[in-house]
Amino acid sequence: MVWSGDHWDIETKDGHKDSAHVAIMATGVLHHPKIPDIKGLESFAGRAMHTAQWDTAIDLTGKSIGVIGNGSTGVQMVTHLGKHGHDIVHFQRSPQWIMPHPNFEYSEEDKARFRASVEAMMPFAMTRPIEPISAVFTSGITDFDSPQIHEIEEICRNFLENAVVDPVLREKLRPTYKAACKRLIYSYDYYSVAQMPNVETIVSGIKEIVPEGVIDNDGILHPLDILALATGFHTDRFVRLISIKGLNGRDIEDAWAERCAAYGHLHPRFPEPSLQRAKFACRKLLVDRRSRTAMGICRATSGSVSSSNASGIVASKAALTIMKIVG
Numbered sequence: 001m002v003w004s005g006d007h008w009d010i011e012t013k014d015g016h017k018d019s020a021h022v023a024i025m026a027t028g029v030l031h032h033p034k035i036p037d038i039k040g041l042e043s044f045a046g047r048a049m050h051t052a053q054w055d056t057a058i059d060l061t062g063k064s065i066g067v068i069g070n071g072s073t074g075v076q077m078v079t080h081l082g083k084h085g086h087d088i089v090h091f092q093r094s095p096q097w098i099m100p101h102p103n104f105e106y107s108e109e110d111k112a113r114f115r116a117s118v119e120a121m122m123p124f125a126m127t128r129p130i131e132p133i134s135a136v137f138t139s140g141i142t143d144f145d146s147p148q149i150h151e152i153e154e155i156c157r158n159f160l161e162n163a164v165v166d167p168v169l170r171e172k173l174r175p176t177y178k179a180a181c182k183r184l185i186y187s188y189d190y191y192s193v194a195q196m197p198n199v200e201t202i203v204s205g206i207k208e209i210v211p212e213g214v215i216d217n218d219g220i221l222h223p224l225d226i227l228a229l230a231t232g233f234h235t236d237r238f239v240r241l242i243s244i245k246g247l248n249g250r251d252i253e254d255a256w257a258e259r260c261a262a263y264g265h266l267h268p269r270f271p272e273p274s275l276q277r278a279k280f281a282c283r284k285l286l287v288d289r290r291s292r293t294a295m296g297i298c299r300a301t302s303g304s305v306s307s308s309n310a311s312g313i314v315a316s317k318a319a320l321t322i323m324k325i326v327g
Contacts, residue, residue, distance in 0.1 A: 152184075
């Protein structure tokens with residue numbers, strides 16, 4: 001993709017050529033798995049997989065599963081597998097604040113109504129609650145003495161205190177930083193699963209991985225059959241592997257050699273590339289495509305634009321619980 005005076009010359013991998021005044025980089029940010037740099041990982045005799053590259057053909061029956069990482073993916077995986085009776089060892093680098101929310105269920109009749117009518121989904125859509133929710137978190141993270149951050153922290157702290165009965169485990173799961181310093185984890189049942197006898201939480205850190213399993217920093221070997229790497233993504237590679245050259249042939253790889261940076265969605269040496277996250281960019285593409293002023297590179301997101309997203313509806317409805325803070 002090369003800037004040519006007043007437009008972008010774009011060529012796809014298969015040789016197709018096009019041009020556009022505005023290019024929307026709707027490539028997403030979570031598609032380059034980040035593999036942890038842990039001593040001995042390559043020596044593990046079982047199966048080690050990043051959660052984004054999970055082999056669904058594997059039979060987990062009777063297997064001991066280690067989960068490394070406790071962001072949203074790690075918490076969701078431990079919760080699901082733990083509920084189904086699998087033996088889980090959850091390795092956490094640092095505990096997370098958990099924001100409780102109810103898990104709304106929808107009947108098949110509800111889902112049929114949603115598929116048949118956009119209007120039926122409107123009561124659950126994010127368009128209404130998102131602004132006040134954003135305002136609450138914005139006020140909280142920009143002023144750590146604000147009522148908003150104190151309320152957020154109180155909700156998370158009370159949830160931990162009331163949900164985890166074992167005082168030793170409760171302290172393992174207690175963060176040492178204020179709520180909202182990191183992205184909050186939303187889960188109503190992770191704490192209950194963490195207390196199940198088939199789930200063990202390790203917070204001492206990992207010393208090394210050996211063929212038999214994981215040795216923690218206390219020197220204890222945890223024998224494992226499967227390692228799930230819930231260790232995130234290289235978010236700085238969200239427009240890679242696309243070659244982008246802006247004003248005077250400036251390569252974006254050089255411009256972002258130290259870190260990805262832009263003013264809002266724009267970069268001064270790369271005219272009119274809107275560096276937006278996929279769902280917002282694709283929405284704009286659908287609005288603008290008739291005028292031919294934009295070309296979206298939506299390689300991995302077209303399906304989510306054209307079909308209903310039940311999980312998104314659930315997440316939207318769950319977010320309504322935070323509205324209590326606004327009032």
